[in-house]
Amino acid sequence: MxxxxxxxxxxxxxxxxxxxxxxxxxxxxxxxxxxxxxxxxxxxxxxxxxxxxxxxxxxxxxxxxxxxxxxxxxxxxxxxxxxxxxxxxxxxxxxxxxxxxxxxxxxxxxxxxxxxxxxxxxxxxxxxxxxxxxxxxxxxxxxxxxxxxxxxxxxxxxxxxxxYDGIHFDNTDSRHVSMIAKLVDYINKHLSEDLSLGVLAQEVSYSEYYICRIFKKVTNYTLTNYIVEKRIAQAAHYLTGDMTINKAAEKVGFNNYSYFYKTFKRYMGMNPAEYKEQHTQANNN
The missing domain is CATH 2.60.120.280 (Regulatory protein AraC)
Structure with a gap:
């Protein structure tokens, strides 16, 4: 699974x-x-x-x-x-x-x-x-x-x-986690904005290659995939309420509705309209 x-x-x-x-x-x-x-x-x-x-x-x-x-x-x-x-x-x-x-x-x-x-x-x-x-x-x-x-x-x-059993994070490992924490915080606060690797690299003062390599090393996930999954998960959260599909897509940084539709279906197993309808029915029961 x-x-x-x-x-x-x-x-x-x-x-x-x-x-x-x-x-x-x-x-x-x-x-x-x-x-x-x-x-x-x-x-x-x-x-x-x-x-x-x-x-x-x-x-x-x-x-x-x-x-x-x-x-x-x-x-x-x-x-x-x-x-x-x-x-x-x-x-x-x-x-x-x-x-x-x-x-x-x-x-x-x-x-x-x-x-x-x-x-x-x-x-x-x-x-x-x-x-x-x-x-x-x-x-x-x-x-x-x-x-x-x-x-x-x-x-x-x-x-x-x-x-604590004597296993100690060295300073380099701690700096890696701190950098990822800063990236996560920035992404959380700017989900609707440009989250290109160039923007993120500038935010933490490292190269694009470096932040991608360290993110993958520490989390086992790629940085770009994390951003997409986070945007889709946030959109799904919005769709459980009264927000329209177009507004939800816009709020999480998708400017192309067709791409949002296909990406949402790939990650959630159903399209945004089906997802919203399912949760609307559940809320009314």
Missing amino acids: EAKFLSRSSIYKGDYDCLFRTPKNEMRSNLHYHDFYEIVVYLGNAGIFKINGKEYLIRRGDIALINMFDPHTLIYNKNTYYERFSISIDPNLLLSFNTAQSNLLDIFSKDSRNYPIFHVEGKCFDKYLRILEQYRDQKPAHGKDIFEKALIHQLASYLFSDC
């Missing part, structure tokens, strides 16, 4: 999101990838987690670390109750937490023995539960975003303490 790009617009706005999920509000079990990091704390036996071609039977106390662009999905039992706490975090926000002594990229390294799933229990698990309880029950009347980011920051420090 080929992984589909998941638009962050269908998940969150801003630079992070925190959400409790149960079978009632769970995502569909489709293999997908996205351009942000994800941390999931499982509070129950949720099913089978697939990532990078491997399967993991999830139990209470498991914590999943999901790197940018890693294909994954959760195959869950709709009839079995569980709860999981999911944190979606923009790469630039994650990188802002790093210090000279602690690089959070280290725990997202595929070479780490604790990636992508590690297990905690007892007092070690309790400290994570206390953060989740604070998030659920102790929201301030003002400064909610500051409070939530402080909890995420604290949780990240626990993760680094529990997961």
Whole structure:
């Protein structure tokens, strides 16, 4: 099964999101990838987690670390109750937490023995539960975003303490991820504009060849294909609402409707009109 790009617009706005999920509000079990990091704390036996071609039977106390662009999905039992706490975090926000002594990229390294799933229990698990309880029950009347980011920051420090196993991102690798984070941020903010390789290269002050090579090396996806998939995923998100097909195409940078039509059908398996009709019917039921 080929992984589909998941638009962050269908998940969150801003630079992070925190959400409790149960079978009632769970995502569909489709293999997908996205351009942000994800941390999931499982509070129950949720099913089978697939990532990078491997399967993991999830139990209470498991914590999943999901790197940018890693294909994954959760195959869950709709009839079995569980709860999981999911944190979606923009790469630039994650990188802002790093210090000279602690690089959070280290725990997202595929070479780490604790990636992508590690297990905690007892007092070690309790400290994570206390953060989740604070998030659920102790929201301030003002400064909610500051409070939530402080909890995420604290949780990240626990993760680094529990997961770090000596595998270290060197400075070159960290610079590569930082460059990709800047590219992702620029593309997110300028999706309707010119996203040619020349424009992107100028934005991060590297050559076109270099940004394409490093993007492919780090993510396993080509930069140009990522942009197309991101545009189509965003257009699909727009079409689930009231936006017209022409407007959706324009908003994501397609000036040629025929090309948009063919590209949308190739990635989504149906044309834009069929997709919009399907979701209009679903919303009316």
